[in-house]
Amino acid sequence: MAAAAADVLQKAYTRGLVVSAQKPPSLPPRFDFVLGGHPLSTEGSLEAGQRVARMAQGLGPTDTLLALVSGGGSALVEHLRRPLTLNDLRQVQEHMLRSGADIRAFNLVRATLSQIKRGGLARMAQPAQTIGLILSDVIGDPLADIASGPTVDEPPDAAQACAILTRLALWEALPAAVRAAINEIPPAPEPTRPPAHNLLIGSSATAANAAGDCASWLGFNADVVSREVSGEAVQVGRQLAGIALDARAEAGPGRLPRAMIFAGETTVTMRGHGSGGRNQEAALGAAQKLAGAKGVAMMMLAMDGVDGNSPAAGAIVTGTSAATAAELGYDIDVTLRENDSHGLLHAMGACVHTGPTGTNVNDLMVALVYP
Numbered sequence: 001m002a003a004a005a006a007d008v009l010q011k012a013y014t015r016g017l018v019v020s021a022q023k024p025p026s027l028p029p030r031f032d033f034v035l036g037g038h039p040l041s042t043e044g045s046l047e048a049g050q051r052v053a054r055m056a057q058g059l060g061p062t063d064t065l066l067a068l069v070s071g072g073g074s075a076l077v078e079h080l081r082r083p084l085t086l087n088d089l090r091q092v093q094e095h096m097l098r099s100g101a102d103i104r105a106f107n108l109v110r111a112t113l114s115q116i117k118r119g120g121l122a123r124m125a126q127p128a129q130t131i132g133l134i135l136s137d138v139i140g141d142p143l144a145d146i147a148s149g150p151t152v153d154e155p156p157d158a159a160q161a162c163a164i165l166t167r168l169a170l171w172e173a174l175p176a177a178v179r180a181a182i183n184e185i186p187p188a189p190e191p192t193r194p195p196a197h198n199l200l201i202g203s204s205a206t207a208a209n210a211a212g213d214c215a216s217w218l219g220f221n222a223d224v225v226s227r228e229v230s231g232e233a234v235q236v237g238r239q240l241a242g243i244a245l246d247a248r249a250e251a252g253p254g255r256l257p258r259a260m261i262f263a264g265e266t267t268v269t270m271r272g273h274g275s276g277g278r279n280q281e282a283a284l285g286a287a288q289k290l291a292g293a294k295g296v297a298m299m300m301l302a303m304d305g306v307d308g309n310s311p312a313a314g315a316i317v318t319g320t321s322a323a324t325a326a327e328l329g330y331d332i333d334v335t336l337r338e339n340d341s342h343g344l345l346h347a348m349g350a351c352v353h354t355g356p357t358g359t360n361v362n363d364l365m366v367a368l369v370y371p
Contacts, residue, residue, distance in 0.1 A: 001133070002016060002018045002027070003028050005028075006028030006029060007028075013030070014030070015055070016031040016032070017055065018031055018032070019052075019076050020036065020358075021035070021036060021037065021038040021072065021306075021356075023035060024358075036048050037076065038076050039072075039075055039097060040075060040093050041075045041089055041093065045076055045077060046078055046079070046086055049078045049115075049116055052116065053079050053116065056121055056124035056125040059125050060127065063125075063128040063129070064131060065121075065122075065128050065129070065130045067121060067130060067131070067132045067133070068133050069147045069151065070134070070135040070137070071136070071146060071361065072360050073148070074106075074107055074110060074147050079114060079115045079120070080113055080114060081113060081186075084113055084178065088113075089113060092174060095168075095170045096109060096168070096170070098269070099168045099270075100232065100267045100268060100270070101164070102230065102267055103265065104142070105164045107149075108157065108161055108164060109165060110148060111161075112156040112158060112181065113181055113182070114148065117147075117149060117150055117156065118144060119149060119152050119154060119155060119188070119195070121150035121151055122151045122152075122196040123189055127192040130151050130197070131196065131198075131199075132151035132196050132197070132198040134151075134199065134200050135201060135202045136200060136204070136362075137204070137360045137361055137362045139204075139229075139264050141200055143198050143200065151198055153196065155185075156185055158183060162183075165182075202361055203361055203362075204264065204364070205224075205227050205263070207361050208263040208364065209224060211224075211261050211364060212259070215259035215261070219257065220259035221254075221259070222259040222261065223259075224261045224263075225260050225261060226263070227264065229262045229265070230264050230265060230267075231266055231267070232266065233267065233278040233279070233281040233282040234284065234336055235285065236282050237285025237287075237288075237289070238285040240298065240365055241286040241290050243367070244298060245290070245293055247260060247367070248369045256369055256371045257369060257371065259367070260367040260368075262364075263363065263365070264362060264363060264365075265363050266278045266363065268308070272339035272340060273339070274338045274339045275308075275309055275341075275342040276309070276340060276341030276342040276343070276345075277310055277314075277341070278302075278307065278308060279302050279307045279313070279365075280310065280312065280314060281336060281339070282365070283298065283300045283314065283315035284315075284317070284332050284336060284344065284345070285336075286300070287317040287325070288322055288332055290321065290322070291321075291322035292322075295319075295369060295371065296319060296368070297317070297367070298317050298368075299314065299316045299352065299365070300314045300364075300365050301314035301363060301364045301366075302314055302363055303357065303360065303361050303362060304357055305354040305357040306356055311342075311353065312345070312351040312352060313353060315350045315351050315352060316350055316352060325344055328347050328348065330347070
């Protein structure tokens with residue numbers, strides 16, 4: 001995103017900052033780089049937040065701040081409210097990641113701890129104009145939830161955050177400083193000029209449509225079935241596999257081979273301490289449902305190329321995958337309880353490795369159905 005913006009703007013910008021979980025091979029002219037953390041924030045994330053805040057707060061009424069926002073920004077860039085610490089933040093992140101909370105609930109909570117989320121960046125930049133160009137990794141593309149909406153004027157809500165944490169039975173488990181910060185959110189300052197201008201420039205729909213076009217070019221009857229897939233990863237994998245099996249059983253003349261495209265984002269409730277991610281857990285759920293079936297293959301991918309805490313982007317499974325797992329001495333149910341999907345799928349040779357793609361627009365799920 002930074003490279004494209006720099007290419008368009010040429011000499012029309014003064015300076016820039018890129019924050020990512022991986023250092024890019026090169027930077028555009030006049031750009032600095034900070035290595036942030038994801039899915040858990042790091043000292044680099046706090047440094048990035050401080051750098052961004054200094055840049056924004058130094059702007060005047062004739063300046064423009066261009067914010068290039070993409071998924072993952074909630075963890076990568078953080079400017080905490082005092083006296084919160086990185087340890088406080090990471091405890092919140094770890095508890096919520098293990099709870100299986102969806103991204104909206106997660107971001108509503110951490111926005112209450114931040115000076116930069118939910119429009120905080122745009123407020124810091126006043127009286128300068130702020131423009132946000134946003135790549136969505138959230139189902140439905142609610143701008144305030146993408147990277148926690150640093151340019152979107154929807155101040156955090158303490159009552160909502162408390163309700164979420166209480167529902168998840170996490171309120172009492174959080175540090176006292178976190179509970180106090182949530183209960184004492186200061187009012188947002190009055191804007192000195194109209195709110196930021198935000199524009200959605202890409203989402204899972206963009207990727208799903210492109211996948212459908214590619215499948216058609218390869219000779220499949222392709223359609224995008226849903227762009228709003230959500231739920232517990234294993235259950236979603238089983239449901240999508242069921243849809244694929246029904247499609248094969250009910251296919252009329254000329255309908256096969258068929259590519260069924262899905263996009264969205266599932267969640268995982270952490271119980272074990274293995275390696276894996278939501279796409280690999282969904283793939284194992286699909287493998288169980290497909291066991292013994294012929295003519296169906298399923299692929300689950302994180303479109304940023306990184307699935308959970310594993311080096312894989314996702315996995316491909318078929319009707320033979322469950323039998324292969326058993327031959328290797330694995331019990332899929334036990335593997336799922338340990339949240340060690342990557343260990344099994346790696347042993348099966350089923351993992352897909354793309355490396356970091358540089359763009360996060362949710363997850364892509366594809367079912368290929370053959371005669």
